[in-house]
Amino acid sequence: MADKMLKKIIVFAAFLALMSASGDSGAKNADLAGSWYSSSEEDLRREIENYMDMNYAASPGGEVIGVLAPHAGIRFSGSVAAYAYDLVRKNAPRTVVLVGFTHHRHYPGKVAVFTDAGFATPLGKAVIDVPLTERFLRYAPEIEGIPDAFSSENSIELQIPFIQAAAPDAKLVILAISDQTAGTWRLLADILAETMRAEKEYVIIASSDMSHYLSYEEANEKDRGTIELIKKMAPEELYDTSQRNDHKLCCGYGAVCAVMSASKKLGADKVEILKYANSGDTSGMRDSVVGYLSAAFIRSDEHPAEARNNGQAEGPVKGGKDMFNAGQRKELLKIARDTIRRKLEEGTRLEVSTEDEELKQDMGVFVTLHKKGRLRGCIGTMVARGPLYLAVRDMAIASATEDPRFPAMSKEEIDEVDIEISALTPMRQIKDPAEIKLGKHGVMVIQGMRRGVYLPQVATDTGWTLEEFMNSLCT
Known part of the structure; x- marks a missing residue:
């Protein structure tokens, strides 16, 4: 059975008021300027723009839905982050959703939402998209405004100057996963997809470094394995592998899984690895290094029918030519x-x-x-x-x-x-599950008086392989 999907997102509800600790027109001041990066506007802007201008990689074709960027001190990871942000600059988004995590504070089961009116760095005030932030806050009790979650949080703050340099006119939504468990990142992925499907000209950013405090050679080997998982664009497999490795593959594993999963739901069908290096490459100190990766989640030009809903009155038709x-x-x-x-x-x-x-x-x-x-x-x-x-x-x-x-x-x-x-x-009988095209075909399995049905979007939403899809359906 082949399926074509029609989707439209319509949400009307009373707005929630954003509570800002700094006042309605205020902004949170940067905590890490002068230590993790320059406190001089001129020096900081020049450093970031020089890094982005030195990116000689060709832009991948297609529409950028999400990117992954590192968040160490700019002198360590800035040259790698610049690859992601040069791509952001070329796409000129009107909205940026930043997804980081909390290194030092723990709020079980929560995704923290930044609720100040702006985030001030030496480059000025990054403006928050208040109505869009309010939409995130309405979705579930697990999505909560928690101002303290963003205090001295480098997974968030180190991305802000890059966003300001790459997309100076964009408004931001800032989220931090406190509890990077599977249930939390899956919930966030669903909310990201449902919310952003009605938006235009946006990019979602996952903030994460790679392996930590290994030798230069060990880091390269471990990170190569993680990069291969990311290239497969299989968030469930990435999370399971991370869990088996005590979550030491990348520090922001929940943020990466959420953004990867949401990007898939929004039409992304390929991953471009833009740049990998570790702190041994950027600092010369190779005894104990941290890995850095820039990558992009892209809806390729070869799959135009799998476009996300860009806020039009109609939704996408998934799985091939529009019906x-x-x-x-x-x-x-x-x-x-x-x-x-x-x-x-x-x-x-x-x-x-x-x-x-x-x-x-x-x-x-x-x-x-x-x-x-x-x-x-x-x-x-x-x-x-x-x-x-x-x-x-x-x-x-x-x-x-x-x-x-x-x-x-x-x-x-x-x-x-x-x-x-x-x-x-109309349904047709098949002899081999290999005939099933995930994301395009729905499947009915019948044995005696028992039957099970999955619509095509089940595979798309879960990121399952064909084996996982069929095992779940037949259970």
Whole structure:
């Protein structure tokens, strides 16, 4: 069964007020200027720009969704970080989401959100995107404004001057994973993807160094292995391997996994390794070194149909050539939301019609609802039972009111849910799982009276290999 997905993110909710310890117009002052990097505006700007100008690497093709950059003192890792930030400079994002972690403070299960109005460095005030930050704060109780998390935190502060130099007009959202457990980074990955799918011209930055305090030769060997994992763009495998190595592969493993996973959900399909070095290369001291890597998560030009939703009225169609055009996607999504609204507010079924012949073709369909990034309902039919536009109407009602896993939605929730529509082409039997194309094909497995179904986005969202996908489905 091949599947094409229609997705639109619509979230309306009361804004939360950002609480700033420095006042509404204030900014947090840098803690590490003068020690980790120059406190002179002129010297700092010249140093960073010189590093970026010395980057002779060709820009990879495609759209940059995320990057990985190191966060040591600029004289140690600045020449490596510059490769990532030169790419950021060339892409000129309007929004930068920075994901670091807390070295010295621990808030179990939390992702800390920076809630001051700005972050002041010798290069000036980096401005926070307040409305977007508020959207992150609304998603889950684990996402919390924690000002102390950003005190003297080099995983965050060492990135700010580079962002200011590379994207001077961009506004920032700053996040720090305190608890880099699997549950926390997976939650953050989901929230990043759901939130940024509605944005335009952005980049997500993961802040992490590589191995710590090994000999020069040992660091090179260990980091080569980690780089190979990163190149596979498999966050679950990276995390599992990190866990087996006492999380000594890279210090920001949770941040890297979250940004990698979110980038995949947003359409990235390849990794470009931009530059690797360690402090032995940059300082000459090779007895005990720290590794540094710049990399980019990119949606390649060869996969234009897997684009993220750039805030348009329509969403992406995953898994190949578009099945429907923008107007058709918009019409189906409107039918779904209007139908739910009529059912919950008036208790009646909306009568709908369409002039579009393609939407009248018989197709199976699933309608999935998410609230604050979490599943709220999902019901569909694998086999066509009538015209697609009517199936969307009926499955939207069923997802909102009949999913046995959840109570029926209330009318107060209507504008808080995201709607995802998966239109299904006819199923066909296969003889070999190797025929399955992850992210494009959905799969039904039948044994006797038992059956299991995964839609295509399951593989995309989890980052599973084909073996992991099938093992989970058949369990």
